[in-house]
Amino acid sequence: MTATNTSTMGRLLRVDLSSSTFSELLLPSEIPAAYLGGKGIGAKLLWDLVPEGADPLGPDNVLMFLAGPLTATTAPAMRACVVTKSPLTHTFLDSYFGGYFGPEIKYAGYDGIVLSGRSPEPVYLLIDHRGPSLQPAGELCGSGALESAKQIKARHNDPDIKVASIGPAGENGVLYALICCETNRQAGRGGAGAVMGAKNLKAIALKGNQLVGLSDRKAFLRAVSTANREISESEDCRVLMGAGTASAVEFANATGLIPARNFMDGTSKLAAKLGDHGQKQKLWLSRAACFGCPIGCSQMGAVRTGKYKSFITDIVEYETAAMLGTNLEIGDPRAVAHLNKLCDELGIDTISAGACLSFAFEAAEKGIIPTDGLTLSFGNADAAAALIERIARQEGELGALLAMGVKRAAGRIGPDAEAIALHVKGLEMPAWGPRGTPGMGLAYMTADRGACHQRGFPAGHEATGSEWNGKPVEALALEGKAAMLMSMQDYLAGTDCLVKCDFGAMGVSADTYARMLNAATGLNVEASFFDRLGERVWNTTRLFNLREGMRTADEKLPRRFVKEPLPSGPHKGHRITEADMKYLLQDYYAVRGWDETGRPTPETLARTGVLTEPYVMLTDDY
């Protein structure tokens, strides 16, 4: 067997689950030329393949697992992503995962897997050296996400098979169900697991025998050495090597960004217990890394003592420590690790779960939600665990209500509940309260998948006053924030086509990404390529979202951040007013080249090179 002279496989596997048929999706060269891989290809294919207004949980929606040109190579810290139409937001969803499943897509011979339709029976997709096949999954139904992966490996007697699976929550249509991508890693946000469950697809199991080649091996290995050096010299990366994202807990508390009690406050006394120091004491034992990563941000551990003993746990990531910890007023890292594990096994996103639980706790304080016999109150870890189980199984009135996410749940209850539902466009808030960082507020208002901190993170500069374009960033200033955010969004979207990990990107420079990409594929791009690519992708997802009915009136922050001043922390007393939001948004639309209603102008679409025409897909039937 010989390797190809490029790191892309040149084909995608198309699976029609309704008819149990496979075909190869060969993209016309214009598409990879304009969109590269990962997020970009996902944005274009979603635009082309999903009929306008399609039900996200219906057979017409497509679920895509997409690698990028550097996935599965030794370029440090690369990932893959899931792209689909979100059942939570009804708009574009991209959800990223590290670990070992992403590279295996390419070892199986594909740049991506595109699934549509709905299988008449529960199945899992198996791809090995014999090719793709659908296997009966009836016996796996109701099993946990990690448990299902274990069972599939045992069934095929091969521990090296890589599995992406859903838990009961995905099977039951919980709108923020996740896809578990091997131990410790999930495509967590936006409900991709519910889309998978609606397709009657319990899992995808991969064991590939194909080689991922390189265009210029020597140049590639030189560029990888540079990238590794940049990572080892990066202070941010070094912090992640030592303490992973748990290192952010005490930082977010000191800067007033951490959620407490359903985002009522921005500081919490529990931060010290839930941060890296607390976790190191109670949980951590060793380190683990995703494929090809020299950072190794996972601190592996075990709950050895106390009420919840004993189980293995990954690091409690910042988002989880905050959303299921400080946000619920639960301060024992072992209890939070327990809730985390429940979410992982049942298959729900810990961020949205945390927001739904804190919503329920606050609503119960106000007496506006059914409690179904539970004592819903902040700090009650038992109630939190019981609620997670009920949500995943859509059990009882409360479980079914919260399984819809805070936007829909609040909509059912009424305006009092809507006032305490923390989401943007239906996606629950992640764990960075923006009242002292208006740029971050704008990032939530405009992120293409709803409230997301990973499409641009101005808070990093706003909270620290670090420099952007040679000038220290003023936290509370409004001016210039839109331009800064656009620049971040474009670069991240561009490098999400590789598919890069956000943590690797804290060290690796744009120039080095370009060198690795060129040497791997034979392209000839410069550092600025990613900004232009990202802008094209951002306009493409925008078109999709507008087509699917996203209203620019919904580009706003939850009421709490607008009406209630922050009670504590360095930005105590601050909020993001209606006038602030209006200024930020109009400035943003202007710098993006969008009209006053947030629609890309024809000039902008032409300038950025968005491929608006659907391309005829060439397929080879198996």
Added chain:
Amino acid sequence: MPVLIAILKKTAKNLSHWETVDSMEKSRLKKRINTFFDRCTGCSLCRAACSLHMFGGFNPNKAMIRVESRWENLVHLPVVCRHCDNPLCLRVCPVSAITRDERTGAVVIDREKCIACGLCSRFCPLEMIHADPETGAAYKCDLCGGDPACVQMCPYGALEYATGDPAEKGES
């Protein structure tokens, strides 16, 4: 009885046992890959580097080195070819395709001679022979000719290329 002694000595030299003792003494001078599971994170860069060396492209499933993950990734155990003093793979090969490279001490497979019978794979207790799932052809670690790519690539110090066993040098 000098003649008898001479005959005995000559016979003994032909016995594999004596050969083994002889090669054990030699092998202590050769470098091998030592593993440190307490430093391994399971990142599999070693395996990717190995597949690039052996096949010219990346695929850790085709690597000569294995990383066993236990307890939901709490622990990772790298397993490498020991280039044994008494290599069963070499001894069972029916066509003498497996030999010891005198320069590096590596036990290597001659790709031209291999008939893909699978015997070497069956008799390696560490399961270090890689059989291609499509062709059945056998591959194994060749120490990259004396500069193992896996050791170079490991960012965590979980692999070293050194003389003797770490235990013998008083390391843990």
